[in-house]
Amino acid sequence: MxxxxxxxxxxxxxxxxxxxxxxSLQDIADAMNTVLKSYNYPTHSYEKHQSFIGSGIRSLVSKSLPLAHNDEQQVERCLHAMIEVYRDNCTNKxxxxxxxxxxxxxxxxxxxxxxxxxxxxxxxxxxxxxxxxxxxxxxxxxxxxxxxxxxxxxxxxxxxxxxxxxxxxxxxxxxxxxxxxxxxxxxxxxxxxxxxxxxxxxxxxxxxxxxxxxxxxxxxxx
The missing domain is CATH 3.40.50.1000 (HAD superfamily/HAD-like)
Structure with missing residues (x-):
């Protein structure tokens, strides 16, 4: 076209x-799910994470968190945690x-x-x-x-x-x-x-x- x-x-x-x-879907999703598990939050499938990607990691973190735990402070905490995990595993898959x-x-x-x-x-x-x-x-x-x-x-x-x-x-x-x-x-x-x-x-x-x-x-x- x-x-x-x-x-x-x-x-x-x-x-x-x-x-x-x-x-990079699997590495991104794996890192985010690792953080979610650490807080005993529900994790997401690769397919679901696919819909979260595109607007930066902060946006992905916010979309991944449960609504009840989506305040700015928790987004910031999980953002830093996700980057720490992802930094060491961003070329695994x-x-x-x-x-x-x-x-x-x-x-x-x-x-x-x-x-x-x-x-x-x-x-x-x-x-x-x-x-x-x-x-x-x-x-x-x-x-x-x-x-x-x-x-x-x-x-x-x-x-x-x-x-x-x-x-x-x-x-x-x-x-x-x-x-x-x-x-x-x-x-x-x-x-x-x-x-x-x-x-x-x-x-x-x-x-x-x-x-x-x-x-x-x-x-x-x-």
Missing amino acids: GKKDKNIKFKAVIFDLDGTLVN TTPYDGIIELLDNLVSRDIKLSVLSNKADELTKKITHALFPNYFDPVIGLTSELLKKPNPFTVIEIAKNLGIKAEEIIYVGDTGIDMQTATNANMYAVGVLWGYRPKEELVANGAQYILSHPLDIMKLI
Whole structure:
């Protein structure tokens, strides 16, 4: 779906991380369930956790907690606990999706600049990306402030400036409606993926200009 302006040559691709480059669902869910168990709270299935992902770890923690224990102080306590557990286990089961490494090699061979922007905490975004994709991405940026959380386009626009590339010459790839909003807000080309955590309907409703069924499909745009 979607058409690109034939006059535009894309020079960079910025990727979301979770649900786009890597399947990190099990590690995220395992860490959160470990914290929930420590408080004798109900745990959640991988499928349920999938619906919690996309707006950062704080949001995931809040959605995971029982309503009766969802006050700000408890969210903060569980957030710190979850990050502690997850930090040590964030690459246990997390792997690149099929076709991602091949796609990155194809893009690099065409001198396309590659970057990562995630709503995951900056420290964890960098740890996972550098562990699984050494030497592919620069810069790699995660969340440092709730004010900068996607779909706020500030950080992705800063990436474009640092790369020296116009926003309209950049593809932003993600698996959620928030990613599509981010791309649209930054005047970048919004590309949604079907192998992630959200359905096609959400991607289209939030501005996806192109939908990928397989990572290498993006080469049709390059």
